[in-house]
Amino acid sequence: MPVTYLLGEGTVWLGLAYVILVLPYAYRSLDAGLRAIDVKTLSEAARSLGASWLRVMWQIVLPNLRTAVLSASFLSVALVLGEFTIANLFSRKNLQVAMFELGKSDGQLSVAVGLASLVFAFVVLFAMSFVGRKEKS
Amino acid sequence: MTATPSPAASRGTEVRLTDLTRVYAGNVRALDGFTLHIAPGEFVALLGPSGCGKTTALRLLAGLEDADGGTIEVGGRDVTNVPTSKRDMGMVFQAYSLFPHMTARQNVEFGLQLRKQDKATRHGRAADMLDLVGLSKQADRYAHQMSGGQQQRVALARALAIEPQVLLLDEPLSALDAKVRSQLRDEIRRIQLEVGTTTLFVTHDQEEALAVADRVGVMNAGRLEQLASPAQLYKNPATPFVADFVGLTNRLHCRVAGGVAQVLGGAVPLLAGSAGDGLAIVLVRPEGVTIAPVGSGGSGGSGGAAATVVSASFLGASGKIVARLESSEGVGDLVSVQVDNTDVTAYAPGQRVLLAPRGDAALAVSAT
Numbered sequence: 091m092p093v094t095y096l097l098g099e100g101t102v103w104l105g106l107a108y109v110i111l112v113l114p115y116a117y118r119s120l121d122a123g124l125r126a127i128d129v130k131t132l133s134e135a136a137r138s139l140g141a142s143w144l145r146v147m148w149q150i151v152l153p154n155l156r157t158a159v160l161s162a163s164f165l166s167v168a169l170v171l172g173e174f175t176i177a178n179l180f181s182r183k184n185l186q187v188a189m190f191e192l193g194k195s196d197g198q199l200s201v202a203v204g205l206a207s208l209v210f211a212f213v214v215l216f217a218m219s220f221v222g223r224k225e226k227s
Numbered sequence: 228m229t230a231t232p233s234p235a236a237s238r239g240t241e242v243r244l245t246d247l248t249r250v251y252a253g254n255v256r257a258l259d260g261f262t263l264h265i266a267p268g269e270f271v272a273l274l275g276p277s278g279c280g281k282t283t284a285l286r287l288l289a290g291l292e293d294a295d296g297g298t299i300e301v302g303g304r305d306v307t308n309v310p311t312s313k314r315d316m317g318m319v320f321q322a323y324s325l326f327p328h329m330t331a332r333q334n335v336e337f338g339l340q341l342r343k344q345d346k347a348t349r350h351g352r353a354a355d356m357l358d359l360v361g362l363s364k365q366a367d368r369y370a371h372q373m374s375g376g377q378q379q380r381v382a383l384a385r386a387l388a389i390e391p392q393v394l395l396l397d398e399p400l401s402a403l404d405a406k407v408r409s410q411l412r413d414e415i416r417r418i419q420l421e422v423g424t425t426t427l428f429v430t431h432d433q434e435e436a437l438a439v440a441d442r443v444g445v446m447n448a449g450r451l452e453q454l455a456s457p458a459q460l461y462k463n464p465a466t467p468f469v470a471d472f473v474g475l476t477n478r479l480h481c482r483v484a485g486g487v488a489q490v491l492g493g494a495v496p497l498l499a500g501s502a503g504d505g506l507a508i509v510l511v512r513p514e515g516v517t518i519a520p521v522g523s524g525g526s527g528g529s530g531g532a533a534a535t536v537v538s539a540s541f542l543g544a545s546g547k548i549v550a551r552l553e554s555s556e557g558v559g560d561l562v563s564v565q566v567d568n569t570d571v572t573a574y575a576p577g578q579r580v581l582l583a584p585r586g587d588a589a590l591a592v593s594a595t
Contacts, residue, residue, distance in 0.1 A: 128324070135324040135326075139337055139341060
């Protein structure tokens with residue numbers, strides 16, 4: 091594969107590629123979260139009370155972006171799990187291809203893995219709806 | 228209220244803003260040689276039209292913006308280059324600024340937590356502060372469970388909890404409706420007198436400024452036009468701008484000679500700082516004018532100027548008559564006259580009346 095000649099097969103490079111791929115999606119959800127609060131006034135209030143910038147980020151901005159950060163994370167996980175093109179360019183297999191190949195050698199195990207991934211997806215979706223609801227109450 | 232923030236009482240810090248300048252992009256001078264001295268424990272209100280630089284002045288004192296020139300001294304210490312978090316300023320903002328993920332109590336405790344106070348001290352202090360603003364029962368509520376007025380009270384408690392050197396109020400009442408506004412306004416004054424913290428209050432509402440402050444500074448175009456007690460500001464404005472901006476004012480054309488304006492058929496002495504002899508526009512307060520129906524002879528006997536009533540409005544506690552002066556050349560000036568609410572019905576549009584200046588109550592600053 092051409093990309094591996096250029097960059098090697100390092101996981102770091104694959105990770106970097108995924109970060110860039112996921113950025114616009116994560117941005118969307120973080121942006122919506124930032125718009126929902128008055129970041130400027132909140133951080134000015136915190137600073138006037140004596141908080142450093144680091145503390146403002148950690149104790150004021152992030153807690154109020156909890157929902158946005160979580161949904162950005164879930165979105166990223168979902169996106170990366172289903173990604174094939176970039177993984178292939180780095181001579182790697184993604185989940186679906188691995189399961190397909192597994193099915194050719196051991197049918198039973200393949201079905202089990204498929205079921206497990208379904209359960210995982212269900213749990214993630216369930217958790218996500220739960221997080222969204224908690225913020226509103 | 229029995230809650231007394233022990234060490235803060237009778238404590239006050241002196242504030243000196245000297246020759247402050249702040250230039251925004253596009254060479255807009257938001258502050259242009261602004262100088263203000265606030266005595267320890269004093270409550271000063273900055274009043275002015277939008278864009279006059281009053282909020283900029285407050286933000287410079289808070290350290291939220293950097294001055295392009297001049298110095299800021301708090302308690303004798305030069306803090307011009309000290310970051311906001313080290314300035315020890317309690318601030319209440321126009322926009323609701325409670326941290327949404329914390330309860331009222333946690334909000335008040337936030338600043339104390341940063342000051343590494345132990346839990347018991349924090350709790351006690353937060354309870355005292357919430358008691359001071361009358362919200363002890365709402366201590367465990369989140370911002371979205373409180374009304375706007377309650378949120379601003381908590382914000383005030385949060386600002387005072389850290390025993391700030393200076394309390395900065397950036398139009399804290401503008402987002403509230405009229406009744407809550409005047410209530411909270413009086414409460415702010417009561418609390419400020421109780422804790423004795425030096426306070427700078429920025430507002431565009433003159434009634435607010437006059438009601439609460441020890442001294443009011445009227446700002447225009449990045450400068451302080453006049454700094455005086457509310458009564459002095461109203462009765463003895465230093466410049467036409469102040470006279471025009473503070474209180475309602477009639478603008479009347481007249482002739483000025485020897486420091487006296489010939490207006491409404493009477494002679495009114497001009498205040499210091501007025502323009503010289505000749506034709507001028509003179510500012511006269513609505514309560515400085517008397518009105519009487521033609522033929523009644525009840526306008527102080529000195530005759531007065533003939534006018535025709537344009538409208539008569541009942542304003543609750545008082546009434547307002549607007550009349551147009553009869554003029555030999557062109558259209559005469561409109562004059563508003565403040566009257567007792569019971570007198571409003573005595574006048575109807577179209578009726579001819581006599582207007583006269585009311586002795587010493589008339590104010591005249593010429594604005595040529």
